[in-house]
Amino acid sequence: MTKLNSSFMIGDVEIPHRTVLAPMAGITNSAFRTIAKEFGAGLVVMEMISDKGIQYNNEKTLHMLHIDDGEHPVSIQLFGSDGDSLARAAEFIQENTKADLVDINMGCPVNKVVKNEAGAMWLKDPEKIYSVVKTVKSVLDIPLTVKMRTGWADASLAVENALAAESAGVAALAMHGRTRQQMYTGTCDHETLATVAKAITKVPFIANGDIRTVQDAKFMIEKVGADAVMVGRGARSNPYIFTQINHFFETGKMLPDLPFEKMLDIAEDHLTRLTDLKGETIAVREFRGLAPHYLRGTSGAAKIRGAVSRAETVAEVQELFAQLR
Template sequence: MANRVVLAPMAGVSNAAFRLTVKEFGAGLVYAEMISDKGLITRNKKTLELLYIDEREKPIALQIFGGEKETLVEAAKFVDQYTNADIIDINMGCPVNKVIKCEAGAKWLLDPKKVYEMVAAVVDAVKKPVTVKMRIGWDDEHIFAVENAQAIERAGGSAVAVHGRTRIQMYEGKADWDVICQVKENVDIPVIGNGDVETPQDARRMLEETGVDAVMIGRAALGNPWMIYRTVHYLETGELMPEPSVREKIDVCLLHFDRLIKLKGEYIAVREMRKHAAWYLKGIRGNGMVRNAINQAETAEELRAILNNVAAQWEEQEKPEFQAV
């Protein structure tokens, strides 16, 4: 790993187009969005498409999830043999109901014994390093982060990423860095801290307060790959780089869009890019009107025209009003 800044796996977001764009801003390691073990075993077309990795993204961790040992192992073996991923990561943190109902994701958090058995079975079946991304616990009464991390280590896991929230918290409330620190103090494998890293200063503070080996950035990188670059630079030099200009934001947004078109085709890319464009435009005056226009765009040409119009107006005057194309 080139540095201590890691891009988190985010469902519906962390595809190859997004990952490569963020990787070029200096991420030391990127994670792909979680992939269903049963989808891999049944060779579901959409699931298999999630396995695509551009060599320029590496090193990369492909993340799988499942609730049954046999299917999880088979999925891991498939990733091991047929993909160019560097790491196989097991999801032990997804809080959504449809994953929990499959006895997968955050449901594992309640049973350190199952954690050991599942991770050990995967480690024994593959050659690639196996890591786990988990939450600190199910709820405030069931925080088994240390026990689960120790189980992962005993099972042969190479590293663990810890999101400082419980399953019940979902993505709300404050991440508990104290528990992340406890995990780091009780295992010898590398620990990656995740949760509430919204600025480069937060990243340094997490490293100092918890002792983790690396920081994982998720939502703060949405529409903002500069967060990765600025964090890497700040950790290495202590210098805080300036925020990007509107033109820079639009140019990278358009690059991301072109990659998404190549990956998924124009029709799907236009619709998926709507949310990404809104993230790139966050903080720009008049972005509400721009978002409305973007959400009505049907073609790549229309979307590009809207975005270029925004950049042109900001270049002409300091605080422009958005005018629809």
């Protein structure tokens, strides 16, 4: 039975539980972050933000920086390819937003990002990792963290990359147990994560990848040796997972899954918060992509899923959900 001190520190920021909501572009805006927080996520991370978008005062980027009072502690993740530019964006975040932490994205695998030398491209060169962390850290008073993958084509640099970030002064390191080349295929490489967890001794190590159950989280702590777990897709379909994981870590006892009715309540609440944040038209359009995750594996929901993907209004979505109750 695992029992842990519930809180841990990232620099001088206290994280009340050992669970972190992973950054997910198009998903971890403040609507979803507040939901994750209310279900017990110790730390929530904003979807990745372009350093250039901040510098050029891009209206959409600045709008994304909104943080709700109920979210703290919250981290803003930046992506970019140049130390000075990332440092300027980090400084802007410190001075103009309510973020408690800044994170650098060193894992995004998509072509558009790596083509610009950002995201997972950093993984090719530990010296560059060291240098960019030093540069960005030098302008910040709030803690700086990095989220990376195990490597580019293979995991041979995983430990070196992690140590480069640690020795340059990150306050925590998160790692997703896949290479860039894997994208989202295959399974999470627990062996590499365990090796990195052992190598990182000065700051918390946050393990990420394929955590969909309390058992998966338990494995990351007990067998991989992580200090905390970061959950992405598992939370997208079930934000209640944070309550379940926290409860287990803190009491050693399992909580049952929520009944489907409750999942529908969470989904509808998500749509309401998204509507408050972005207005009905955009919210419903975005919700079309989110609803299937809540309805996963529900027998008889296929037709409803199809109809939700064509819905135009909140009322339409509510009517469709009512048919599932």
